[in-house]
Amino acid sequence: MASDYSSTLDDLNPKVLKCAYAIRGEIVTHAQILQQDLTENPGSHPFNEILYCNIGNPHSLGQKPITFFREVLALCDHPLLLDRSETKALFSADSIERAIQILDQIPCRATGAYSHSQGIKGLRDKIASGIEARDGFPADPNDIFLTDGASPAVHMMMQLLIGSENDGILCPIPQYPLYSASITLHGGTHISYYLDEETGWALEISELENQLKTARSRGVNVKALVVINPGNPTGRVLAEANQREIVEFCRKEGLVLLADEVYQENVYAPDKQFYSFKKISRSMGFGEKDISLVSFHSASKGYYGECGKRGGYMEFTGFSPEIREQIYKLASVNLCSNISGQILASLIMSPPKVGDESYESFSAEKDAILSSLARRAKILEDAFNSLEGVTCYKAEGALYSFPRINLPDKAIKAAEEAKTAPDAFYAWRLLNATGIVVVSGSGFGQRAGTWHFRCTILPQEEKIPAIVSRFTQFHKQFMDEFRG
Known part of the structure; x- marks a missing residue:
């Protein structure tokens, strides 16, 4: 018809x-x-x-939202509350103090205004401090790009890396379908590497080597390796030794390591612990010029689960200033990520600490x-x-x-x-x-x-x-x- x-x-x-x-x-x-x-x-x-x-x-x-996060967001979105006498009885002292600090970083103290395309500098400072506290290695706020959740950051990296169908990205199978979808949308080639179900969804370096060799033999220009840790959908948490193998593999083969680390707070096995790939690579003695690494994080998962706020960031390390300019250009095309999400991304990396009024209830x-x-x-x-x-x-x-x-x-x-x-x-x-x-x-x-x-x-x-x-x-x- x-x-x-x-x-x-x-x-x-x-x-x-x-x-x-x-x-x-x-x-x-x-x-x-x-x-x-x-x-x-x-x-x-x-x-x-x-x-x-x-x-x-x-x-x-x-699931209920974390009280401290929502108090800070409410005060930032409606700063007139800070001038009301009843506010001190309704909000914790540290949420009031944090909101004031954040508002002082925002032009005109208005969450409805555009920000710097990379994200508000003061919030990136907080995230960098949180990364440094987590990993024990320095983090530069200029390496951090605030995004509407982790998904836009993934799309930005695919735009940056994929120029034609001859450009390939190594992705796990099974995988979060954002990766296969974004590779397809940007016209690249999805190169599957299979996780080993018989050993609880382990990532075997020999499998990576075989798939990389096969792809290159077909003339595919393999640009990057995607690793999801903890795993989605598998739930696997990588062992530190395995992560070291992965870092060495990417360094040796000249691949960008795209580390999806949005579930870093969600570790349930008592014998497992989350280590960022940034921490692993630096502990191996590798610096900026040894490996290109992009780490994705999001306010949608963890214990916070703030999917609708669309807060996230990527830490973009090991790239030349010329490449950084290109990723900044991509960020600028989208103007900026939403301000509430930016605030939330900073809060998840700098939650209440011992001695703060809301620390016990937050914990x-x-x-x-x-x-x-x-x-x-x-x-x-x-x-x-x-x-x-x-x-x-x-x-x-x-x-x-x-x-x-x-x-x-x-x-x-x-x-x-x-x-x-x-x-x-x-x-x-x-x-x-x-x-x-x-x-x-x-x-x-x-x-x-x-x-x-x-x-x-x-x-x-x-x-x-x-x-x-x-x-x-x-x-x-x-x-x-x-x-x-």
Whole structure:
């Protein structure tokens, strides 16, 4: 049939048509339709609510914001509150003091104004101090670019590095689909390296070497290596020795190391600890001229979960002044990141300290969130491992479980007939039966012939038993239906 519109898909950029982002894909759209059905016709489905376990969006699933952060943001957005007598009774002394300090850094004390394209200098100073305190090595505020969450920073780096489809970026499989989508949008080549599921999603240097050699033999100009630590969707936290191998690999091969470190606060395994790649490289004796490193961080994850505020930054080290000018130019095209997000990025790197009025309440809120996430991760891990044909490795960090499902042949055949991937078929059936939204492993990449799904650990702790019960009942019925 002829279209009623003057423009058609043929008029669009083919790179846009080619890219995919499963986390907010068709299954989520269907979930939103079901949610509308439940609102308009209660009882119309065999569940009473939709549980969005597809995306790391903590506040949407009931996590409360950190009080100190929100107090500072409120005072910065409405500085007239600072002149009111009742403010001292409503806000902690250190949140008032911090807001005054921040406002003094902002032209006209107005959060509604544009800032410097790289971000407000005083806020970058705070972030640099936080990085230095974390790593034990100097950090330069001029290396920091404040962005609307980590995603725009990733896009900026892909714009900077990719000039044609001959330019390649090494990315993990499974991976957060922002990377494959951004590589596609910017016209580059996605070079997959596979994490080893049999050893709990380990990153093997031999795999990197093989994929790099193969890509170069095809004439691909490999520019960079993406590493996500802690892992999304795998939950793996890299060991320090492994990180040293990765740094040495990038240095030897002349690759830019793109370090996605947005889950650095989310480490649950008692035998694991987060180390930034900046700390690792400097502790190995490598300086600015030895390795080009970009570290991404975000206010959306951690214990803060402030996804909607869109705060983040990248630390851009080991590049010449000429290259720095080009990344600044890209930042300038976007004018600046939002000011509330900039403030929040500075706060997560400089939270209350011992002696501050809000320190005890802040620490209690932070510890309660992280300890609850650790318990939820363990409950879901055990529940998935109890299901027939399901294997789930320990979530050492981040916000997800990534179980593997051994689906019956009959289910795989039914998926083929429905013209969908088997794990997507499973996810659709799960949603329609239980209201639980997960993302199929095919949206993240996986070895051929294996099937997975990603499930967040974010539903509030009191809801986890009901989720486990629904999931268990559905899985048993699914396997009974398609067995044999």
